[in-house]
Amino acid sequence: MAETAPASPRTRFAQNDDGVVVIIGSGAGGGTLAHELTRRGIRVVLFEAGKRLTLEDFSQVPGEAFAMLTWLDPRTQSGTWTVREDFPTLPSWTCKTVGGTTVHWTGACPRQQPWELRARTEYGDLPGTSLIDWPIAYEELEKYYDLAERRLVVTRRHGVPGLPASNKFKVMYAGAKALGYQRVHTGYMAINSQPADGRPPCLQMGFCVQGCKIGAKWSTLYTEIPRAEATGNLDLRAECMVTRIEHGPDGRVTGVVYRDPSGREQRQRARLVCVACNAVETARLLLLSESGKFPRGLANSSDQVGRNYCHHVGGFVWGCFDKPVHAWRGAVLAGVVEDETKNDPKRGFVGGYHLELAMLDLPSLPLAGLPYMWGRELAAVMEDYRNMSGMFICGEDLPRPDNRITLDPTVRDQYGLPVAHIHVDDHENDTAMRTHAQTQATRIFEAVGARRVVCSRATPATHNMCTARMSADPCDGVCNGWGQTHDVPNLFISDGSAFSTPGSANPTLTIVALALRQADYIERQMSARSI
Amino acid sequence: MQRESSAGRRDFLRTSGVLTGLLAAGSPLALFAPSRAWAVDLTTLTSAEGAILLAVCRTIAPHDGLEDAAYAVVVRAIDEQASRDESFAKLIREGLATLGRGFASADEPTRVEALKRIESSPFFQSVRVSTLQTLYTSPLAYAYFGYEGESFSKGGYLTRGFNDLRWLPEVPEEDSGPVPGA
Numbered sequence: 001m002a003e004t005a006p007a008s009p010r011t012r013f014a015q016n017d018d019g020v021v022v023i024i025g026s027g028a029g030g031g032t033l034a035h036e037l038t039r040r041g042i043r044v045v046l047f048e049a050g051k052r053l054t055l056e057d058f059s060q061v062p063g064e065a066f067a068m069l070t071w072l073d074p075r076t077q078s079g080t081w082t083v084r085e086d087f088p089t090l091p092s093w094t095c096k097t098v099g100g101t102t103v104h105w106t107g108a109c110p111r112q113q114p115w116e117l118r119a120r121t122e123y124g125d126l127p128g129t130s131l132i133d134w135p136i137a138y139e140e141l142e143k144y145y146d147l148a149e150r151r152l153v154v155t156r157r158h159g160v161p162g163l164p165a166s167n168k169f170k171v172m173y174a175g176a177k178a179l180g181y182q183r184v185h186t187g188y189m190a191i192n193s194q195p196a197d198g199r200p201p202c203l204q205m206g207f208c209v210q211g212c213k214i215g216a217k218w219s220t221l222y223t224e225i226p227r228a229e230a231t232g233n234l235d236l237r238a239e240c241m242v243t244r245i246e247h248g249p250d251g252r253v254t255g256v257v258y259r260d261p262s263g264r265e266q267r268q269r270a271r272l273v274c275v276a277c278n279a280v281e282t283a284r285l286l287l288l289s290e291s292g293k294f295p296r297g298l299a300n301s302s303d304q305v306g307r308n309y310c311h312h313v314g315g316f317v318w319g320c321f322d323k324p325v326h327a328w329r330g331a332v333l334a335g336v337v338e339d340e341t342k343n344d345p346k347r348g349f350v351g352g353y354h355l356e357l358a359m360l361d362l363p364s365l366p367l368a369g370l371p372y373m374w375g376r377e378l379a380a381v382m383e384d385y386r387n388m389s390g391m392f393i394c395g396e397d398l399p400r401p402d403n404r405i406t407l408d409p410t411v412r413d414q415y416g417l418p419v420a421h422i423h424v425d426d427h428e429n430d431t432a433m434r435t436h437a438q439t440q441a442t443r444i445f446e447a448v449g450a451r452r453v454v455c456s457r458a459t460p461a462t463h464n465m466c467t468a469r470m471s472a473d474p475c476d477g478v479c480n481g482w483g484q485t486h487d488v489p490n491l492f493i494s495d496g497s498a499f500s501t502p503g504s505a506n507p508t509l510t511i512v513a514l515a516l517r518q519a520d521y522i523e524r525q526m527s528a529r530s531i
Numbered sequence: 532m533q534r535e536s537s538a539g540r541r542d543f544l545r546t547s548g549v550l551t552g553l554l555a556a557g558s559p560l561a562l563f564a565p566s567r568a569w570a571v572d573l574t575t576l577t578s579a580e581g582a583i584l585l586a587v588c589r590t591i592a593p594h595d596g597l598e599d600a601a602y603a604v605v606v607r608a609i610d611e612q613a614s615r616d617e618s619f620a621k622l623i624r625e626g627l628a629t630l631g632r633g634f635a636s637a638d639e640p641t642r643v644e645a646l647k648r649i650e651s652s653p654f655f656q657s658v659r660v661s662t663l664q665t666l667y668t669s670p671l672a673y674a675y676f677g678y679e680g681e682s683f684s685k686g687g688y689l690t691r692g693f694n695d696l697r698w699l700p701e702v703p704e705e706d707s708g709p710v711p712g713a
């Protein structure tokens with residue numbers, strides 16, 4: 001059983017200790033970075049707005065996990081995307097708990113492909129987009145992908161066996177093969193297919209998104225964070241929400257202002273600050289940290305903070321059959337069709353998409369999977385629950401300057417601070433890709449006898465990216481290829497906000513790879529006294 | 532003080548209602564019910580309002596094999612929310628009044644037409660979400676739809692059918708992986 005209890009005695013660093021590294025957010029980026037720095041002897045204060053839970057706390061009772069894990073502070077939204085209509089109060093679905101979204105993620109670990117890091121060059125100057133190339137080449141990232149995959153014990157990589165085929169994967173596989181697809185398998189998954197890393201193999205419970213109660217799925221909650229604590233160099237402050245990053249007269253950051261668990265305002269000094277709050281809150285925190293010196297928000301001389309928000313072309317496709325599938329049994333996302341991840345503009349759009357296995361539990365299906373449906377149409381799909389199988393589309397959306405996170409002018413959170421406002425207008429490329437993906441997924445299901453296929457519209461964004469992006473030119477983005485902000489040398493972006501473009505891969509593995517790479521850089525820079 | 536509280540009491544008595552029914556013989560719901568007769572007390576809505584609301588819920592998610600008792604659970608949940616939240620209660624009452632008493636006994640096409648006209652209203656959207664949130668969450672619904680639910684206490688589905696589908700070919704080993712312990 002994976003270990004979630006804090007190492008004792010707990011390490012505490014003084015609030016006026018200006019030698020510590022402050023990391024804000026304990027998910028894939030922040031949690032990994034904390035472990036990497038602390039194991040090198042660097043002292044870290046890790047802030048997390050949410051509570052620290054244990055595996056025992058996780059619940060498979062409908063609704064309980066969602067209430068326990070989800071970031072439910074208000075957010076507002078606008079734009080043409082259908083999420084505004086279908087999920088008015090939940091534009092983005094992320095976590096507020098120690099471990100961040102690595103607690104509720106499904107474990108899918110595809111890599112970005114080499115050409116996806118050259119999106120502007122590959123796709124051209126498309127109207128209505130703000131595409132750039134990544135400032136780093138795939139070859140520079142490759143070594144860190146290897147390290148990340150070994151760290152997360154990703155299946156089908158480095159000799160780790162794949163996960164066994166579930167009922168719903170048999171459906172996907174037979175259909176995809178009938179269509180001639182070649183690269184169809186049970187996925188690159190950070191879910192143990194055998195005992196590894198002190199964690200057990202998957203029991204196929206079917207509750208990945210509710211928090212894995214046995215820890216078979218990698219999460220920083222029970223891997224990176226307790227290991228960082230064991231070094232004696234980590235001071236984890238759960239239920240402490242950072243509300244502002246402060247800087248000195250020279251423009252370098254000096255520390256953070258936060259609310260402690262009782263809601264009292266506190267300060268923590270820092271040698272450097274790494275922001276890893278998930279792309280919506282990372283942008284919000286930088287914007288909230290505006291000052292006389294940085295009137296548009298911290299590290300925002302480019303006016304790019306919050307812009308270029310990407311969230312993937314996503315959505316479910318449900319197939320209903322004459323025979324049982326029992327698709328709720330087994331790992332939620334363990335299956336993928338990779339053939340459409342290519343860039344083939346002949347399909348009518350640039351960029352590619354994954355078709356991934358998916359299923360929702362009975363209570364979640366009508367709410368998240370068929371959110372606008374009612375009447376006989378809804379009832380007919382629900383009556384087929386035993387005989388259903390599902391897929392999730394995960395495709396590259398294109399950055400747009402006005403798809404962005406801003407501070408809401410009127411709505412405030414519990415501390416009186418403006419909440420994040422998310423604006424998204426779909427680009428026609430996104431729409432064309434979605435249609436193509438839905439058509440192909442429908443054909444997959446029909447090839448194995450589906451008598452009804454239902455395509456959902458977009459779901460609340462679980463993959464939030466690019467709102468403080470890396471760029472070679474400081475005018476195009478917020479940070480350099482190491483995640484170091486162009487404006488403030490001791491301020492880093494350490495989550496998916498730093499992606500230059502979203503690619504078609506589920507983002508967690510790339511966030512971990514970038515965090516591992518950033519840790520090397522920070523250590524070198526600190527040793528050289530450059531930061 | 533006393534006058535206010537007795538006025539509140541009268542108000543409570545005036546507005547509280549009850550929904551009743553009888554489970555069909557052999558109903559799957561009978562497994563969970565102590566007797567075939569059921570009654571759901573309402574604290575805020577009247578019996579007449581409850582009957583209209585039940586018809587709204589059934590029209591939103593019309594499962595012919597699910598009995599009124601399953602929908603009465605949704606009505607009770609909405610009634611409970613209304614008893615805690617005055618503005619919500621007002622929204623529900625006004626929405627039900629707009630539909631009118633005849634709605635409860637109207638045929639399904641008529642009910643669907645009436646709801647389509649108010650599809651984008653906050654009243655309809657609230658009731659739709661409440662219906663979906665409550666209806667499919669009960670043990671009754673699990674039994675009806677065949678959903679097995681929580682699996683941790685039973686050791687997951689690893690040995691309980693996660694890969695028992697036999698109407699399609701097995702996946703070759705190279706695209707799948709070994710079953711632990713098999």
